Amino acid sequence: MPVVNDPKAFLTSLFDAAVSAANPARTLAGFLPEAPKGKTVIVGAGKGSAQMAQAFERLWDGPLTGYVVTRYGFAVPCERIEIAEAAHPVPDQAGFEAAQRILSEVQGLNEDDLLVALISGGGSALLPCPPDGLTLEDEIAVNSALLACGAPISAMNTVRKHVSGIKGGRLAAAAYPAKVVSLLVSDIPGDHPQFIASGPTVPDAATREDALRIIRQYRIDLPKSVMAHISSSAADAPHPDDPAFANVEHHIVASAAKSLESAAEMARQSGVEPVILSDAIEGESREAARTQGAMAREILHKNRPFPKPVVMLSGGETTVTIKGKGKGGPNTEFLLSLAMEVSSESGIHALSADTDGIDGSEDNAGGFINGETIARMHEAGLDPATVLANNDAWTAFNQIGELFVPGPTGTNVNDFRAVLIL
Amino acid sequence: MPVVNDPKAFLTSLFDAAVSAANPARTLAGFLPEAPKGKTVIVGAGKGSAQMAQAFERLWDGPLTGYVVTRYGFAVPCERIEIAEAAHPVPDQAGFEAAQRILSEVQGLNEDDLLVALISGGGSALLPCPPDGLTLEDEIAVNSALLACGAPISAMNTVRKHVSGIKGGRLAAAAYPAKVVSLLVSDIPGDHPQFIASGPTVPDAATREDALRIIRQYRIDLPKSVMAHISSSAADAPHPDDPAFANVEHHIVASAAKSLESAAEMARQSGVEPVILSDAIEGESREAARTQGAMAREILHKNRPFPKPVVMLSGGETTVTIKGKGKGGPNTEFLLSLAMEVSSESGIHALSADTDGIDGSEDNAGGFINGETIARMHEAGLDPATVLANNDAWTAFNQIGELFVPGPTGTNVNDFRAVLIL
Numbered sequence: 001m002p003v004v005n006d007p008k009a010f011l012t013s014l015f016d017a018a019v020s021a022a023n024p025a026r027t028l029a030g031f032l033p034e035a036p037k038g039k040t041v042i043v044g045a046g047k048g049s050a051q052m053a054q055a056f057e058r059l060w061d062g063p064l065t066g067y068v069v070t071r072y073g074f075a076v077p078c079e080r081i082e083i084a085e086a087a088h089p090v091p092d093q094a095g096f097e098a099a100q101r102i103l104s105e106v107q108g109l110n111e112d113d114l115l116v117a118l119i120s121g122g123g124s125a126l127l128p129c130p131p132d133g134l135t136l137e138d139e140i141a142v143n144s145a146l147l148a149c150g151a152p153i154s155a156m157n158t159v160r161k162h163v164s165g166i167k168g169g170r171l172a173a174a175a176y177p178a179k180v181v182s183l184l185v186s187d188i189p190g191d192h193p194q195f196i197a198s199g200p201t202v203p204d205a206a207t208r209e210d211a212l213r214i215i216r217q218y219r220i221d222l223p224k225s226v227m228a229h230i231s232s233s234a235a236d237a238p239h240p241d242d243p244a245f246a247n248v249e250h251h252i253v254a255s256a257a258k259s260l261e262s263a264a265e266m267a268r269q270s271g272v273e274p275v276i277l278s279d280a281i282e283g284e285s286r287e288a289a290r291t292q293g294a295m296a297r298e299i300l301h302k303n304r305p306f307p308k309p310v311v312m313l314s315g316g317e318t319t320v321t322i323k324g325k326g327k328g329g330p331n332t333e334f335l336l337s338l339a340m341e342v343s344s345e346s347g348i349h350a351l352s353a354d355t356d357g358i359d360g361s362e363d364n365a366g367g368f369i370n371g372e373t374i375a376r377m378h379e380a381g382l383d384p385a386t387v388l389a390n391n392d393a394w395t396a397f398n399q400i401g402e403l404f405v406p407g408p409t410g411t412n413v414n415d416f417r418a419v420l421i422l
Numbered sequence: 423m424p425v426v427n428d429p430k431a432f433l434t435s436l437f438d439a440a441v442s443a444a445n446p447a448r449t450l451a452g453f454l455p456e457a458p459k460g461k462t463v464i465v466g467a468g469k470g471s472a473q474m475a476q477a478f479e480r481l482w483d484g485p486l487t488g489y490v491v492t493r494y495g496f497a498v499p500c501e502r503i504e505i506a507e508a509a510h511p512v513p514d515q516a517g518f519e520a521a522q523r524i525l526s527e528v529q530g531l532n533e534d535d536l537l538v539a540l541i542s543g544g545g546s547a548l549l550p551c552p553p554d555g556l557t558l559e560d561e562i563a564v565n566s567a568l569l570a571c572g573a574p575i576s577a578m579n580t581v582r583k584h585v586s587g588i589k590g591g592r593l594a595a596a597a598y599p600a601k602v603v604s605l606l607v608s609d610i611p612g613d614h615p616q617f618i619a620s621g622p623t624v625p626d627a628a629t630r631e632d633a634l635r636i637i638r639q640y641r642i643d644l645p646k647s648v649m650a651h652i653s654s655s656a657a658d659a660p661h662p663d664d665p666a667f668a669n670v671e672h673h674i675v676a677s678a679a680k681s682l683e684s685a686a687e688m689a690r691q692s693g694v695e696p697v698i699l700s701d702a703i704e705g706e707s708r709e710a711a712r713t714q715g716a717m718a719r720e721i722l723h724k725n726r727p728f729p730k731p732v733v734m735l736s737g738g739e740t741t742v743t744i745k746g747k748g749k750g751g752p753n754t755e756f757l758l759s760l761a762m763e764v765s766s767e768s769g770i771h772a773l774s775a776d777t778d779g780i781d782g783s784e785d786n787a788g789g790f791i792n793g794e795t796i797a798r799m800h801e802a803g804l805d806p807a808t809v810l811a812n813n814d815a816w817t818a819f820n821q822i823g824e825l826f827v828p829g830p831t832g833t834n835v836n837d838f839r840a841v842l843i844l
Binding site for chain 2: 046085135149152154190191216218257275276277278279282283284286287288290291292294297298301302304305306312314316318343344375378383385
């Protein structure tokens with residue numbers, strides 16, 4: 001009796017567990033604040049924030065008003081919370097107006113009122129809010145320079161929060177003295193709340209001296225007007241010890257780590273020991289697959305570094321440097337490269353899929369591979385190396401019937417990969 | 423009292439253990455055959471085979487004659503065994519002549535004689551031996567087509583051994599009825615003897631029908647003369663059950679796996695649990711580092727997939743796609759990318775180095791990094807992202823004094839990486 005009778009069904013059950021753990025409709029219920037004496041106001045920003053808004057308003061018994069901004073095309077129908085759309089990853093005027101609107105929503109709240117902030121990945125770009133004297137173009141320039149400088153996200157965030165009227169805890173400070181509850185879907189390695197969407201409700205202790213040091217250290221070339229701003233006390237962000245934050249709390253309601261842990265629990269229940277490699281694997285998709293393929297072979301043939309049967313789980317977001325003209329996304333490209341690494345090996349099966357249900361431009365979330373995948377592609381008249389060179393993994397997986405198409409999931413905690421070694 | 427007082431000294435001790443386990447002067451002693459009644463003839467081919475010859479003739483008490491071919495520049499002084507040099511990776515006339523000479527050395531041996539074959543990585547290219555009716559150019563064309571087709575090494579080898587007068591066990595068959603002992607330094611994932619240097623003394627069961635199927639499957643475009651040869655019974659390689667192989671044995675005397683296991687034992691003795699990720703990690707160096715960096719952070723912050731303190735060991739050969747004009751090799755480039763992944767993390771230390779002692783074009787084997795490496799590069803006026811884009815990792819490690827320069831080691835089992843998480 002094999003440990004796993006149907007590897008594809010097993011891997012799919014892990015994906016389902018991962019997605020379910022990240023579904024706002026399921027997870028928000030555990031984090032609902034107490035109803036306030038006064039008003040309940042909902043704001044939010046991020047790629048997953050419209051789904052969060054929809055889930056929140058269905059779960060919330062009392063009255064509420066609200067306004068949430070998400071990426072173009074990411075809106076979902078809400079009855080009580082207004083949903084706006086703006087540009088990501090390069091901010092636009094719609095985002096600027098959304099930030100102004102959100103600040104105006106939280107003005108004048110009192111200590112009996114409740115502000116709920118629904119924050120998810122992408123919220124930083126969706127809430128451009130240049131401080132007095134700076135323009136939207138200045139903030140776009142700051143963002144471009146940061147993305148190009150190679151600094152870690154903590155350093156980028158320290159600069160961003162000193163060139164903003166909403167980031168670095170300023171939104172929460174603006175809502176003072178209302179109670180502020182932030183519910184966060186994390187797309188950030190490590191899930192530090194102050195880094196998710198540049199922490200509009202979460203202060204950190206970094207100062208503008210820190211920002212200036214980072215600018216020097218990474219030789220970040222910023223507009224003169226921006227440098228003048230950061231050099232002045234007007235740029236000071238509120239400190240975590242500021243009384244404005246005494247009544248502020250935040251909760252990670254979904255994250256890659258939580259989803260991986262949920263998938264791990266599902267695997268364990270099926271009798272397969274899970275290992276979580278990382279919730280934050282980044283880099284070129286096809287290359288990430290080479291290391292995981294080498295590890296899978298080591299496990300298969302030498303029972304190390306993990307004894308089999310085992311399923312290696314990982315999250316994060318790998319990328320594809322597009323050189324060809326084919327169809328595909330990071331997950332199918334990861335899988336094609338992995339299939340080449342484990343070609344002809346029996347006992348290795350894998351799924352890789354975007355937890356939002358869409359990998360790239362087509363309607364699949366990802367796909368499946370095993371040791372026979374490459375032979376089946378050859379039989380179908382495909383040359384896997386050529387397919388990979390042309391970034392055409394979707395076409396190949398489509399042709400051999402190994403796409404994974406669960407449909408949009410309504411949430412996003414980046415990619416989910418499961419490599420099973422029997 | 424910390425587990426590891428001096429991370430660089432600890433990591434260096436692991437490298438030394440890995441190299442020592444691959445040193446022919448040390449390892450061959452355990453594999454010396456019994457002295458024969460008749461003659462002892464030594465032949466060999468590969469990048470490490472001159473060192474093997476030197477070690478062998480120092481260890482061997484009785485009389486011997488011998489002839490070994492290595493890569494241009496890889497000869498070492500031998501007193502009794504003649505050392506020739508030829509081209510690698512594209513074969514040349516010198517290699518062709520070496521193959522003819524080796525075949526002539528083994529002609530006429532009788533059952534009282536002993537043939538010792540000293541085989542190491544690169545031996546396939548160093549022993550071009552087109553069968554009757556084909557030319558050196560034909561064999562070069564076969565090799566180029568195979569390297570470009572994306573087939574796994576087992577498939578490439580099946581084709582190669584049907585277009586050769588020496589590979590696929592034919593050298594051992596030519597020495598019949600002498601006793602044949604092959605001593606192998608493996609650079610092949612999995613250490614299958616028949617794949618090391620295309621197995622001149624090791625037959626496998628694949629037939630020319632298999633070769634033709636592979637040629638069709640991978641759409642390998644070969645010269646007509648080659649196709650005519652493979653289609654004829656003249657291409658048949660000797661079968662493993664052939665009586666010519668009854669008196670043939672082979673031993674892996676060094677391999678990445680053995681070296682990693684030796685480093686693991688050294689770590690364990692120092693009180694740090696080792697894990698071997700794989701002896702065969704391939705792909706782009708900087709990208710391999712991203713996955714290992716993500717895993718190192720997962721271990722540091724979440725104590726999974728391995729509890730710390732732990733040292734992750736891996737072998738194999740990563741590559742650098744050169745786009746810039748700087749200095750460096752796969753190991754320093756791996757390290758620079760890893761340093762960026764773990765920047766500002768305390769408790770992560772790594773060494774990466776080529777076991778032959780030379781990483782790329784300079785005199786270093788590799789280098790060291792930890793969580794402060796990137797900050798130190800910035801302090802030295804270097805921008806790590808620019809350095810990486812320019813493939814100039816050597817310059818950066820040189821400037822901050824973190825090169826690792828043990829000198830040439832006299833052996834080669836590919837790269838050695840150790841990532842310590844405390």
